[in-house]
Amino acid sequence: MRLIVFGANSPTGRLVTAMAMAAGHTVTAITRRPADFPFCDHRVQIADADVMDADAVDWVVRDHDAVLSVIGVPLSLKPVTVCSQVAFNVVKGMMNHGVRRLLCVGSAGLDAADLSRVGLLCQRAIRPVVLACGPAVQQDVRRMEGIVRETGLDWTLFRPGRLVTRSDVTDYRITAVPAPRTLTSRVDLAHALIHEVTHRDHVGETVHVATVPC
Numbered sequence: 001m002r003l004i005v006f007g008a009n010s011p012t013g014r015l016v017t018a019m020a021m022a023a024g025h026t027v028t029a030i031t032r033r034p035a036d037f038p039f040c041d042h043r044v045q046i047a048d049a050d051v052m053d054a055d056a057v058d059w060v061v062r063d064h065d066a067v068l069s070v071i072g073v074p075l076s077l078k079p080v081t082v083c084s085q086v087a088f089n090v091v092k093g094m095m096n097h098g099v100r101r102l103l104c105v106g107s108a109g110l111d112a113a114d115l116s117r118v119g120l121l122c123q124r125a126i127r128p129v130v131l132a133c134g135p136a137v138q139q140d141v142r143r144m145e146g147i148v149r150e151t152g153l154d155w156t157l158f159r160p161g162r163l164v165t166r167s168d169v170t171d172y173r174i175t176a177v178p179a180p181r182t183l184t185s186r187v188d189l190a191h192a193l194i195h196e197v198t199h200r201d202h203v204g205e206t207v208h209v210a211t212v213p214c
């Protein structure tokens with residue numbers, strides 16, 4: 001399939017790109033930092049685009065079979081609109097060009113309780129930041145999810161828990177409801193995205209991805 005990956009240069013996006021190539025797909029990788037993108041391969045085309053730019057998004061979306069978005073934003077005290085604006089621009093471009101399949105990564109939630117697995121000192125430092133800045137990002141992610149659900153496209157929304165980095169894919173779980181304090185490894189999330197784009201098990205569904213502890 002011809003895939004386009006928004007956020008391809010993120011830690012998760014790089015794994016998605018690698019797994020997509022390994023599965024025989026071609027990838028258009030969207031990043032504002034093309035010089036940092038680690039893949040140079042005939043199966044990958046790099047496009048330098050800001051997803052806040054609707055015209056740029058419209059241009060790159062054409063001629064693809066599926067769109068994957070792992071766009072994310074840092075925590076902020078200011079109002080956040082990136083995720084919802086990206087959803088709006090991507091959906092508009094897809095509709096303009098008859099691209100129907102959309103897989104988007106949102107979030108299970110930025111709950112301070114999720115920090116229980118990090119050290120006490122770290123918790124004390126991070127918890128106030130999450131409590132102060134989390135709601136702005138979370139509200140924008142929820143707006144993004146609402147835009148995607150109302151499109152009538154063949155969408156799947158992925159809600160990982162707190163992301164961690166592991167080297168190997170686990171026997172991760174895909175569930176309709178979140179388990180409390182879920183951790184999701186980026187490699188499991190990438191695997192779930194590439195599996196879904198091929199198998200279409202969860203079209204029109206919001207799914208949670210939970211890494212199995214080892």
Ligand SMILES: NC(=O)c1ccc[n+]([C@@H]2O[C@H](COP(=O)([O-])OP(=O)(O)OC[C@H]3O[C@@H](n4cnc5c(N)ncnc54)[C@H](OP(=O)(O)O)[C@@H]3O)[C@@H](O)[C@H]2O)c1
Pocket residue numbers: 006007008009010011012013030031032033049050051052069070071072073082105106107108109160161162163164186
């Ligand atoms: N961290 C967590 O615990 C957590 C929890 C739940 C869900 N998530 C979600 O999981 C996904 C992957 O997270 P991650 O930590 O691997 O990646 P990340 O560090 O959140 O990277 C996000 C990517 O978004 C891209 N991006 C942001 N604004 C953009 C813009 N205006 N135009 C183009 N690209 C833009 C950046 O691309 P460039 O800088 O390359 O342009 C960056 O590579 C994200 O959707 C995140 O929200 C994360």
